[in-house]
Each structure stands twice: as structure tokens, then as C-alpha cells.
Amino acid sequence: MGSDFYTTQILPYAGIIIKICRAYTNNQEDFEDYYQEVCLQIWRSHERFNHNCAWTTWIYKIAFNVCLTYLKRQTRSPLTFTSDPLPEQVMSDIQFVQDESVRYLYKAIHQLSEIDRALILLYLEQQSNQVIAEILGLTANNIGVRISRIKHRLNKLLHNLET
Amino acid sequence: MRKSIEDIWQSGFIDDMALIAPKVNNLYAMKSQNLVDKFESLFAANQKAVLFAAMVIGSAVAYVGAPFVGAIIAAMLTGLVMVGHGQLKKLSKISKDQSSFEYLNEFDIWLDNAIAQYTQIYRFFYPALFAICTARYAYSDSAIGVLTQLDMVNSNGMPSFTVYAVIGLISLILGVAGARIYRADVTMVYGSEIKKLKALLNEMKALRED
Structure with missing residues (x-):
């Protein structure tokens, strides 16, 4: 990868990629693999960027598409998606963020379905329903209702985790 | 009172090391672990293998005295390669x-x-x-x-x-x-x-x- 491209076009938006990759992984090794894969795909696809949307929207699209179709490297069995529900003991290892509340929130997010994770992450990143619809290919009208349901579920999960 | 999830998210990452990008090593030479890319490389590898088999088997069968059968086998395998090529072209158009x-x-x-x-x-x-x-x-x-x-x-x-x-x-x-x-x-x-x-x-x- 051209280091200039990484420094100027990806690194300033690394926060977006990190937050997404963290939501789809449960340990540091996987997280770094996902992060690198997203960067690789951004670099591979960047010539297709045609300014029809914001660069951040474009990064979101690639990041979610990569995370939704990432094949985890495994040594013994065939490659598999890593979308299986995370076991409790693994989720308790999420120590990457210092803020305990965010840690609990990530634990709760990990218990959501993959699509719900994408929806809530985009909502928390203050993206409008229109942009969320554009990134995920959903109908803007349905997003608000779904997000309310996810928030309700997250609050319940958070309550359970904190008590 | 407990903070809302929005507040937790907005304030939780301020001054936090969590958003520091990991080191990217050898990214340029990295093999993709994406499902679509995996299928793409699998198809590309298969095509090369079948093309090689078409040449080897076709020639070998012709060498042992059945050139017509050798040509038919080579043609059948080449047809398989062409189908694979068509699928690969379609697959490579799927953009991320x-x-x-x-x-x-x-x-x-x-x-x-x-x-x-x-x-x-x-x-x-x-x-x-x-x-x-x-x-x-x-x-x-x-x-x-x-x-x-x-x-x-x-x-x-x-x-x-x-x-x-x-x-x-x-x-x-x-x-x-x-x-x-x-x-x-x-x-x-x-x-x-x-x-x-x-x-x-x-x-x-x-x-x-x-």
C-alpha cells in the first residue's frame, strides 16, 4: 500500500474503522486482522470512489461489507465466518477501551445480530437515517423503529451486565 | 442516574488509547480474507489447474494413440475453463x-x-x-x-x-x-x-x- 495513501486517506478515519472492527471481533488478534483487511479493501477499491457520497460514507460501506464477509483464519477446520455469538468468557476479555461504560456497551453490542450491530454503530456515530439506509441498503423509514428496538434491547443488556 | 448509550459512546472515546490505529504490517502483500475474494482466487486457481490439465491430459491421450479422444477431452476441459472465466468476470464486478x-x-x-x-x-x-x-x-x-x-x-x-x-x-x-x-x-x-x-x-x- 502506498504509505501516503494510508496516511492521508485512511489514518484520519481510523477511528471509524476501529470502532466497527471492534464490534465484530472479540480479541486483539482478530481485530488487527479485520482492521488490516478493511484498509486493504479501501486501498484496492479507492479508484472506484466517484464522489457520489462522502469519503466517510464510502469508508463505512467498505468497513461493514468487509466485516460482514470476513473469513477467519483457522488452522484445522475450513474457513468460517466469525459471526457466531460470542461466549461470555471471551466477551469479558474486551479490555481495549479504558472507559468501563464503553466496555459494557461493546459487550452488549456484541450480543446483537450483525445487522443490528451495524445499525446501532451508525446511529451512535450520529449518522442520519438516510445515510444509514444508503450504507446498509435498507429503507430509511424502517430504520428509526428498528433503532428504537435495538436501543431498548441494549439498555436491557447493559442493565444486566452492570448488575 | 445512568448515562444514556449515546452519552456513553460520545464521551467514552475522548482521550482514549482505544482509537489509536494498530500497526499495519506488510499490508500491500497481504492476502485477503474476504469471502468474495476467496471465491475469486479459488476460481482463478481452478481455471489455471483445469487449463493445465487440458493440455497435459489431451497431449497424453493423443500420445498413447487416441488423438481424437485427447482433443475431445482437451475441448471439454477448455469449455470448463471458459465457464469459470465467465463466472470470474461476473464475480470481479461485485464491488465492496x-x-x-x-x-x-x-x-x-x-x-x-x-x-x-x-x-x-x-x-x-x-x-x-x-x-x-x-x-x-x-x-x-x-x-x-x-x-x-x-x-x-x-x-x-x-x-x-x-x-x-x-x-x-x-x-x-x-x-x-x-x-x-x-x-x-x-x-x-x-x-x-x-x-x-x-x-x-x-x-x-x-x-x-x-
Whole structure:
């Protein structure tokens, strides 16, 4: 990868990629693999960027598409998606963020379905329903209702985790 | 009072080391672990292997005295390469910068088409390959010798109808088995991924229709 491209076009938006990759992984090794894969795909696809949307929207699209179709490297069995529900003991290892509340929130997010994770992450990143619809290919009208349901579920999960 | 999830998110990452990007090593040479890319490289590798096999088998069969059969086998394998090339072209058009639904849906459609096309091909490919090779071999001196001992030659000293009936029956079984073996192979290697892909898509479709 051209280091200039990484420094100027990806690194300033690394926060977006990190937050997404963290939501789809449960340990540091996987997280770094996902992060690198997203960067690789951004670099591979960047010539297709045609300014029809914001660069951040474009990064979101690639990041979610990569995370939704990432094949985890495994040594013994065939490659598999890593979308299986995370076991409790693994989720308790999420120590990457210092803020305990965010840690609990990530634990709760990990218990959501993959699509719900994408929806809530985009909502928390203050993206409008229109942009969320554009990134995920959903109908803007349905997003608000779904997000309310996810928030309700997250609050319940958070309550359970904190008590 | 507990903070809202919005407040937790907005304040939680301020001055936090969590948003420091990990070191990217050797990214340029990295092999992709993306499902679509994996299929793309698998198809590309298969094409090269089949093309190589077409040349080697075609030449070898021609060398042992059956150039016509060699040419047919080479042509059949080349046809397989061309089908693979067409699928690969379609697959490489699936772009990762479209919406998640479009991306997953396009890949799902491609996958269904590719599996259906190859199932059809293998339904005829294996039986045809077997029938051509055995029918040709049945006319060789060594085969006629064996068939004579088995009393399976006609009055002209050529393989009898029974020989062709057996070849036909085995070809038929291969036709049914070939398609099933291919499907079982795909299911064994990518079954869980395909299942999860369908589940993801179904959830998105339901969300679009709500």
C-alpha cells in the first residue's frame, strides 16, 4: 500500500474503522486482522470512489461489507465466518477501551445480530437515517423503529451486565 | 442516574488509547480474507489447474494413440475453463463499495448461479468423460482381448451391446452422482458460510419490508 495513501486517506478515519472492527471481533488478534483487511479493501477499491457520497460514507460501506464477509483464519477446520455469538468468557476479555461504560456497551453490542450491530454503530456515530439506509441498503423509514428496538434491547443488556 | 448509550459512546472515546490505529504490517502483500475474494482466487486457481490439465491430459491421450479422444477431452476441459472465466468476470464486478444489502445480494445471486451452472455441467461432464474414454478403450487390442475372454464381443470381434449398456449405466450413475458430489463438496467446504450469508440477507430483506 502506498504509505501516503494510508496516511492521508485512511489514518484520519481510523477511528471509524476501529470502532466497527471492534464490534465484530472479540480479541486483539482478530481485530488487527479485520482492521488490516478493511484498509486493504479501501486501498484496492479507492479508484472506484466517484464522489457520489462522502469519503466517510464510502469508508463505512467498505468497513461493514468487509466485516460482514470476513473469513477467519483457522488452522484445522475450513474457513468460517466469525459471526457466531460470542461466549461470555471471551466477551469479558474486551479490555481495549479504558472507559468501563464503553466496555459494557461493546459487550452488549456484541450480543446483537450483525445487522443490528451495524445499525446501532451508525446511529451512535450520529449518522442520519438516510445515510444509514444508503450504507446498509435498507429503507430509511424502517430504520428509526428498528433503532428504537435495538436501543431498548441494549439498555436491557447493559442493565444486566452492570448488575 | 445512568448515562444514556449515546452519552456513553460520545464521551467514552475522548482521550482514549482505544482509537489509536494498530500497526499495519506488510499490508500491500497481504492476502485477503474476504469471502468474495476467496471465491475469486479459488476460481482463478481452478481455471489455471483445469487449463493445465487440458493440455497435459489431451497431449497424453493423443500420445498413447487416441488423438481424437485427447482433443475431445482437451475441448471439454477448455469449455470448463471458459465457464469459470465467465463466472470470474461476473464475480470481479461485485464491488465492496456498494451498500451492504446490494453487496451481499449480488454475491448471493452469483453464488446461486455458479452452483446451479456447475451442478448442471457436472451432471454431464463426468459421464461424458467416462463414456468417451471407456468407449474408445473398448476398441483397443488389450480391451478386446479381455472382452473376448468375458464373451462380450459380437460376431465381428467388436465390443457387444452389453459393453455399451454397462458404459451407459455407469455414465448415468456418474451423472446423478457427479451433481450430488459437487453439491456435497460445496456444502462441506462453504456450507456454513452460505447458510450465514442467507441468514444475513433474510434479516436485511425482512428489515427492508417491515
